[in-house]
Amino acid sequence: MEYALAFLLLAAVVALVVVLPFLRTGSAEAEEDARRAELDAAKEAKYREIRDAELDYRMGKLSQEDWRAVDRELRSEAIEILRRLDRLP
Amino acid sequence: MAGIGSACLAVGLFTALYAAGASIYGAHRGRRAWVTSGRRAIYCLAGLMVAGTAILQAAFLRSDFSYALVAEGSSTDTPGFYKVTAMWATQDGSLLLWALLLSLFSAAVLFLTRRSLREIAPYATAVLGVVAAFFLVLMVGWENPFDTLAAPPMEGNGLNPLLRHPAMMIHPPLLYTGYVGFSIPFAFAVGALVTRRTGADWIRATRRFALVAWTFLGTGIMLGALWSYTELGWGGYWAWDPVENASLMPWLAGTAFLHSIMVQEKRGMLRIWNVSLVCGTFVLALIGTFLVRSGILDSIHAFGASTIGTQFLVFIGLVVAFSVALILARLPDLRSRAKLDSLLSREAFFLLNNLVLVGLCLVIMWGTFFPLISEALTGDKASVGPPWFERLTVPLAIVLVLLSGIGPVLAWRRVTLRGLRRVLVAPLALTLLALLALLGLTDASQSPPSLVMFCLVAFVLAAVGQEFWRGASARRTVTGEPWPRALVRLAGRNRRRYGGYLVHAGIAVLFLGVAASSAFHDQRDVRLAPGESFRTGDYTVTYRKPTARLGGDSAGTGAPISLGAVLDVKKGDQRFTLHPARNYYPTQDPSKGVVSRYFEGEANSEVDVRWGLKRDFWLAVRPDLASLDRPIREADRRFPGASNDVQAVVIAALTERYRSHPPPAAFRAIVSPLVLWIWIGGAIAVLGALIAVWPAPEARLRRVRSLYAARLGRELSRA
Numbered sequence: 001m002e003y004a005l006a007f008l009l010l011a012a013v014v015a016l017v018v019v020l021p022f023l024r025t026g027s028a029e030a031e032e033d034a035r036r037a038e039l040d041a042a043k044e045a046k047y048r049e050i051r052d053a054e055l056d057y058r059m060g061k062l063s064q065e066d067w068r069a070v071d072r073e074l075r076s077e078a079i080e081i082l083r084r085l086d087r088l089p
Numbered sequence: 090m091a092g093i094g095s096a097c098l099a100v101g102l103f104t105a106l107y108a109a110g111a112s113i114y115g116a117h118r119g120r121r122a123w124v125t126s127g128r129r130a131i132y133c134l135a136g137l138m139v140a141g142t143a144i145l146q147a148a149f150l151r152s153d154f155s156y157a158l159v160a161e162g163s164s165t166d167t168p169g170f171y172k173v174t175a176m177w178a179t180q181d182g183s184l185l186l187w188a189l190l191l192s193l194f195s196a197a198v199l200f201l202t203r204r205s206l207r208e209i210a211p212y213a214t215a216v217l218g219v220v221a222a223f224f225l226v227l228m229v230g231w232e233n234p235f236d237t238l239a240a241p242p243m244e245g246n247g248l249n250p251l252l253r254h255p256a257m258m259i260h261p262p263l264l265y266t267g268y269v270g271f272s273i274p275f276a277f278a279v280g281a282l283v284t285r286r287t288g289a290d291w292i293r294a295t296r297r298f299a300l301v302a303w304t305f306l307g308t309g310i311m312l313g314a315l316w317s318y319t320e321l322g323w324g325g326y327w328a329w330d331p332v333e334n335a336s337l338m339p340w341l342a343g344t345a346f347l348h349s350i351m352v353q354e355k356r357g358m359l360r361i362w363n364v365s366l367v368c369g370t371f372v373l374a375l376i377g378t379f380l381v382r383s384g385i386l387d388s389i390h391a392f393g394a395s396t397i398g399t400q401f402l403v404f405i406g407l408v409v410a411f412s413v414a415l416i417l418a419r420l421p422d423l424r425s426r427a428k429l430d431s432l433l434s435r436e437a438f439f440l441l442n443n444l445v446l447v448g449l450c451l452v453i454m455w456g457t458f459f460p461l462i463s464e465a466l467t468g469d470k471a472s473v474g475p476p477w478f479e480r481l482t483v484p485l486a487i488v489l490v491l492l493s494g495i496g497p498v499l500a501w502r503r504v505t506l507r508g509l510r511r512v513l514v515a516p517l518a519l520t521l522l523a524l525l526a527l528l529g530l531t532d533a534s535q536s537p538p539s540l541v542m543f544c545l546v547a548f549v550l551a552a553v554g555q556e557f558w559r560g561a562s563a564r565r566t567v568t569g570e571p572w573p574r575a576l577v578r579l580a581g582r583n584r585r586r587y588g589g590y591l592v593h594a595g596i597a598v599l600f601l602g603v604a605a606s607s608a609f610h611d612q613r614d615v616r617l618a619p620g621e622s623f624r625t626g627d628y629t630v631t632y633r634k635p636t637a638r639l640g641g642d643s644a645g646t647g648a649p650i651s652l653g654a655v656l657d658v659k660k661g662d663q664r665f666t667l668h669p670a671r672n673y674y675p676t677q678d679p680s681k682g683v684v685s686r687y688f689e690g691e692a693n694s695e696v697d698v699r700w701g702l703k704r705d706f707w708l709a710v711r712p713d714l715a716s717l718d719r720p721i722r723e724a725d726r727r728f729p730g731a732s733n734d735v736q737a738v739v740i741a742a743l744t745e746r747y748r749s750h751p752p753p754a755a756f757r758a759i760v761s762p763l764v765l766w767i768w769i770g771g772a773i774a775v776l777g778a779l780i781a782v783w784p785a786p787e788a789r790l791r792r793v794r795s796l797y798a799a800r801l802g803r804e805l806s807r808a
Contacts, residue, residue, distance in 0.1 A: 002092030010100040014133045018107065021125035037205040038290065045293055048585075049355065053501075055583065058563035059556075060511055061500035070502065 032088055039085045046078040090144050091156060094235035097141035101188070102225035104134045109218030116211035116284075124211045128199045131214060134221060135196040138189040142176075145185065145234055149175050155241040158182055158234050164247035168647045170258065175248045177261040180397070181234035186262060187378065188224040190269040194298065195221065198273050202294050209291055212280035213273075220272055223404050227397050250674045250693045253646035256316040263309030264336055268374035270302020271343060275371035278364045279412075282419045289354045292363070296350060297782050299367075303343045304778040310336050311771040322694030322709045324612060324759040326767065327603075329478040334457040335380040338450050339373035345446035346370055348496075352436045355501055360423040361416065362443070368412035373450075375405050380457075431503035438499055442492045445485055452481045479607075483538050487545060490600055493593045494549035497556050516551035523547035536608035542600055549597035553590045560587070580780065588781025595774030602766035610761040618753040626760040628706060631657045635712070635751040636670065637744035639737070644695050648672030650687055650740065652712040652747060653695070654754055667697040669710040669756075682725025684739055688714060700765055707759040716752045717743055 053074060057067035108130035115123025145158070149172045154160040162182070163175040176182035195217040202210050228234060251257075274295040281291040313333065314326040327333060346366040352359045379401040416423070429437055455462075456473045463471040498512040524544050527533040533540045560583070561575040568575065580587035613625040617632040624630070633655045642651035653670025676690030699706040724739045731739065 002090075003096050006093040006096035007099055010096055010137065011103070014100060014104050014130070014137075017133050018104075018111070018126045018130050021122045021129065024122075034204045034207045038207075041205060041293055042290070045289070045354065051583070052586065055560065055563065055586075056500045058566075059559040061498070061504065061508060063505060063508065066500075066502065 036085065036088055039081055039088075043078065043081045043085065046074060046081060050074045050078065090148070091235040091237045094141050094144040095229075095233060097137045097144070098225055098228050098233065098235070101134050101137040101141070101192075102222055102229055104130050104137065105218045105222040105225055107218075108134065109215040109222065112211040112214040112218065116208070124207075124214075127211065127214050127218070128203065131192065131195050131199055131217065131221075134218075135192040138185070138192045141235075142185060142189050145176055145182065146173060149173065152245065153241075154243070154245050155237050156234075157236045157238050160238060160242055160245045162246065162248055164245040166647050166649070167245075167248050168253075168645060170645075171248050171253050171647070174252065174258045174261075176234075177265070178248055178252050179234075181228065181232040181236075183261065183265070183378075183381075184224055184228050184232055185234045186265055187269060188221060188228070190262070190266050191217070191221050191224065191272060194266075194269055194273055195276075198277075198295065198298055206277070206280070206290060206294050208284040209277055209280035209286055209294075212283045213276040216276035216279045217272065220276075227400060231397050231400070244677070246677050247647075247674060250646065250648065250672060250691045251320060253644070253693075254316050254320045256312040256320075260309050260312040260316060263305045263312060264377075265309075267302050267304075267306020267309055267336075267343075268339065268377055270298055270305060271339060271367070271370045271374045273298040273302070274346070274367045278367045279415065282364060282415045282422075285419065285422045287360050287364070287419065287422050289350075289357070292350045292354055296347075297784075299343065299347060299350075300778060300782045303340065303347060304775060304782065306336065306340045306343065307771070307778070308775055310340060311768060311775075315768060318707075318764075319696050319698060320693065322696060322711075322757075324696075324707055324709070324757060324761075326764070329456065329475045331457050332377075332381050334453050335373075335377035338453055338457075339370050339377055341446050341450045341453070342366060342370040342373055345443040345450075348439045348446075349443050352439050356425075356436055357427045358425045358429070358436065359440070360425055361420065364416055364423065365412075366443075366447075368408075368416070372405060372408055372412070375401070375408065379405065433499070433504045433506075433509060435496060435499040435501045438492055438496045442489065442496060445489050445492065449482060449485045449489070452485065453478070456481075486600065487538065487541055490542065490545045490549060490597060493596060494545065494552040497590050497593060498552050512552075512555070515555050516548050519551035520544050520548040532609075536604075539604040539608040542604035546597045546601045546604075550594055553594045553597075556590050557587065584783055585781045588777045588779070588783075591777025591780060592774045593777075595770045595772070595777055597770070598773055599767050599770030602763045602768075602770060605763035606761040606767070610759055610764075612757065612759045614755070614757050616753050616755050619751055621753075623756075623758075625758045627660050628758075628760065629659045630708075630756075630758060631659075632754070632756070633657050633666075635748050635754065636668065637748040638670075639741055639744060642670065642672050642695065643668065644672075646672060646695075648674055650744060651695070652714075652744065654710045654712075654756070656708060656756075658699070658706060658708075665699055665706075667699065667706070667708045669697040669708045670695040671710060671712055682722075683728060683731050683736055684724040684743070685721050687736075687740055688717070688721055702763075702765060704760055704762040705764050707757075707761060709757045711755040711757075712747070713752045713754055714747075716750070717747060720746065 050071065053062065053067060053070045056062045057064065062070070108127045110127075111123045111130065112127030115121065115125075115127060145156070148156045148159050149163050150169065152159065152163060152165045152172070158176075158179050158181055162179045163172050167175065177186045195214075199210065199214060199217075206213075274291075277291040277295045281287050310333075313336065317328065318324070318326040346363065349359050349363050349366060353363050379398065429440075431437065456478050460470045460472040463469060494516065495513075498516070500508070504512075524540075524547075527540060527543055533543055557576060557579070560579045561572060564570065564575045564579050565572070568578075570578065611626045613623060615623045617623065619632050619634050622629055622631040636651075636653040636655060638651040638653075640649055642648040650673040651670045652673070653668060656667045656669070658665050658667060671692055671694055673688055674691045675687045678686065678690075681689055694709045694711070696707060696709045698708070720743055724743065728735055728739060
């Protein structure tokens with residue numbers, strides 16, 4: 001009896017929680033937020049790579065020539081991410 | 090309340106299955122509401138598992154023996170501290186712990202990624218839901234922790250005495266957190282493969298979870314080693330036991346994964362390798378749980394045979410088959426466009442380190458499963474011992490330590506010979522100095538593998554130290570900050586890099602302790618009467634007198650009887666006293682007499698260790714109870730239905746007899762050099778991992794972001 005009552009009660013609570021998203025209308029804003037969050041994460045990762053390469057250069061692990069090539073490539077990738085961010089409404 | 094607990098499991102099972110189904114349907118049909126609903130189901134699952142665990146913990150704390158699990162694994166005289174841990178000493182309880190941790194991890198990662206990875210996350214939710222459902226099916230169908238007894242006993246069996254140790258309080262949850270944690274990157278890797286989004290997005294989203302899992306698993310292994318050293322009474326910390334190996338294998342595979350994902354993030358390479366590694370790591374985590382719980386291999390850590398071994402094997406088989414099929418189906422998407430620029434680059438050394446780590450893993454796997462393989466082929470269950478493992482793993486460990494020193498000093502893409510000379514000169518010079526010092530001042534040359542390891546540890550520490558020094562110098566040239574501030578800010582701004590270096594230093598220190606204590610420890614087994622002495626190393630040990638305690642052992646494990654010894658130890662001017670003991674716990678076996686049941690149940694050693702940075706002095710005692718045999722039988726015969734008070738008086742008389750007429754006792758003494766550094770190294774590694782995993786403050790990120798955005802903007806305008 002205790003089991004059956006608890007089962008019904010808990011199942012009802014779970015059902016209430018999982019059914020709520022169907023009662024709300026989906027918004028385009030949420031989709032944009034998600035895309036923006038993904039691009040932001042990619043941008044931060046790219047910035048970290050730029051900083052890492054710069055630190056390697058300053059520590060003498062990378063020659064100036066190599067660093068400039070790597071830095072140029074990373075920056076162009078970062079700029080592409082910024083462009084995609086700008087294109088978001 | 091047991092009914093509510095069972096309901097939590099049953100509703101949890103449906104919830105997990107719903108989460109999987111709704112997420113896949115939503116992702117497949119592009120209906121976000123279903124995906125959100127699936128994610129919310131995982132949150133509900135976490136709530137249900139928390140509620141179920143709370144109900145079971147409350148039953149343990151109030152010693153409610155109507156729960157079969159509480160009667161099996163606890164008792165009224167089990168200290169409250171250990172009643173909490175008793176849940177995971179049992180199979181059903183540890184399954185619940187797995188499900189609890191998995192649901193909490195899943196809820197956390199799905200909450201953090203609710204606004205990102207829109208394509209991948211629903212499939213990851215489905216994978217996590219299926220894994221949770223598997224554990225819930227096991228509990229609902231076979232091993233329900235909320236099963237009740239029609240006739241509850243007055244007293245429970247009590248917690249296995251070997252588990253009454255502070256390290257054991259947290260060792261299993263840490264291991265399980267590690268195992269469970271690796272299900273997160275596995276789930277997202279599957280999501281990435283299904284959706285063909287095989288870039289670095291899923292790695293960025295789950296890297297922290299993988300690192301957290303790695304840290305927990307590593308800490309669990311370290312605490313397990315500490316427990317083995319101080320509780321099991323044999324004097325070692327690693328026995329190459331199947332269950333120990335089962336925890337080490339996913340840790341090694343996880344270590345390889347954490348390194349190789351950096352190559353994918355930086356260079357877009359090793360995609361096939363990374364998804365294969367993460368699938369392998371997750372399978373190894375499942376195997377770890379299976380080995381502990383199945384009883385299929387003989388182990389001091391496998392507590393009883395299991396009824397769910399077959400189910401585990403089937404699930405592991407399905408995971409392997411699904412992972413292999415998925416990776417094969419996505420091979421064209423996983424092929425990397427980038428190529429290795431040079432063999433002298435960080436990515437090349439990471440690849441090498443991966444091969445060594447996976448090689449170590451395979452060696453350990455072969456040795457661990459050899460008894461099963463030999464039984465299948467020959468019918469005899471032969472096993473390989475520690476010498477076999479050591480012969481194969483020591484050379485690989487040496488290479489691994491060498492690579493952990495070289496990797497950090499190399500740059501990505503390529504390093505010129507001139508650059509290599511520049512970064513290696515100082516570490517190599519310090520290594521040479523260390524070698525000369527070791528040869529001149531110590532007897533390290535007696536063990537060539539240890540000598541090599543000591544030199545490599547010096548090399549790693551020098552390389553890591555040089556990295557900190559050069560990084561801080563570079564920072565000081567720009568900022569003019571004083572050294573300490575430059576060091577702290579350097580590490581603070583580059584947590585992942587410098588946290589990782591600290592992990593390398595910690596692991597090197599750990600290997601220093603392992604190499605020294607394995608090659609140069611001195612062990613003596615002796616039998617002494619009070620007043621007698623023996624020598625081990627430079628120490629003279631004298632058995633001063635026996636001890637007998639009733640109703641309260643020194644370690645607080647709740648042992649009713651504790652027989653031990655007081656020994657005086659002398660080395661030159663240094664003198665100290667040790668108090669090893671052996672605790673006796675009553676058995677509930679009805680065939681034993683009312684008195685003998687106190688002496689013939691479980692017993693375990695309370696080792697006494699004099700810890701030191703240079704060496705430990707470890708001592709265990711095994712009292713000889715033969716002289717008490719006759720009086721114990723006599724007491725059983727004369728007081729068959731004695732009350733607890735009478736039993737206590739008789740036992741007090743017997744232990745007093747042991748104390749006043751002590752027979753010779755057996756002692757094991759071990760002098761272990763540098764063994765404490767194993768745990769110091771482990772602590773340094775954990776500190777490094779915490780630094781690496783800790784997110785940078787938001788304000789700092791914003792400042793950095795705006796700084797670079799401005800620079801990029803300037804370059805953009807120039808272009």
